[in-house]
Amino acid sequence: MAKPTYFYGIHAIEALLEYRPMDALSLFVQQGRESDSHVQLIMAQAQANGVSLQPTQKDNLTQLCGSPQHQGVVLHARPLAFANEAILDKIVTRDQCLLLVLDQITDAHNFGACLRTAVAMGVDAVICPKHHAASLTPTVAKVSVGAAEMMPIISVTNLARALSQLKSAGVFVFGTALNADAKPIHAADLTGKTALIMGSEGEGMRRLTTESCDELVYIPMSGNEHGNLQSLNVSVATGMALYEVNRQRTLAAVQA
Structure with a gap:
């Protein structure tokens, strides 16, 4: 099985949680961004699918996904597979x-x-x-x-x-x-x-x-x-x- 990876960005994570929530493992949320409406929606999606939530510092998110463009959320999940x-x-x-x-x-x-x-x-x-x-x-x-x-x-x-x-x-x-x-x-x-x-x-x-x-x-x-x-x-x-x-x-x- 492919090694899990770190997805980032609000829209990318929203789509992953909507279309293949069983592949989501852990959601890392930037501390201080919990009041953002988009972040709140993602957190609700994650909790509804039994995905653990972990408050994290901004710099730690950047290290996890390798990009500063994470928009306050990083999702540890199985990679997307090509279709048959x-x-x-x-x-x-x-x-x-x-x-x-x-x-x-x-x-x-x-x-x-x-x-x-x-x-x-x-x-x-x-x-x-x-x-x-x-x-x-x-x-x-x-x-x-x-x-x-x-x-x-x-x-x-x-x-x-x-x-x-x-x-x-x-x-x-x-x-x-x-x-x-x-x-x-x-x-x-x-x-x-x-x-x-x-x-x-x-x-x-x-x-x-x-x-x-x-x-x-x-x-x-x-x-x-x-x-x-x-x-x-x-x-x-x-x-x-x-x-x-x-x-x-x-x-x-x-x-x-």
Whole structure:
């Protein structure tokens, strides 16, 4: 069994206590913060689930979680596990399933920010490769403000094979790239079963990932015919791309 770790941040801990309270072991609360309404809610959640409460000095919290951004609460809990790949079999049966694929996103802050946006934009699951990808660390949980707990995050051994299986299930795979044959993202039909791939900021998608795409798209930006996807932080680009998916689907629903 994975070694317990220390989660920090109000929203990350609230989500953990809501979605997997049995994994929570001990809650450390900064002395003097007990009157804070958010902290009180977390304390109540913890007590309702039999989690022990331990008043602690601020500096001790920082030492426990390795960050000063704990907001007065640190939760000793079992780590979040990646979801089983088999869950995709159920997800792809949905008429408008939306999957976000993160290819070689290794920075925990970018990964967490992408997860936060994914939940906000109605993504059904996030897929990432087993290697050359960020893990589900407490930093990812904090940056995602709890989103990491709210949807399946699936780690696959062979991304190209996973994409092939999605395509066999009727999912249309879009990759973001600056290739000459890429089209503006707003010109693509994103209203059906969709998988959207975002590559790393430096290298973009890997060759096999690119070859697995049904269509390549880019985000147009002012002053440049093809924009410059790599000039955007990957989490910002992810937000812009998913917003376009959401925009198209909302418009299609209104027109139906």
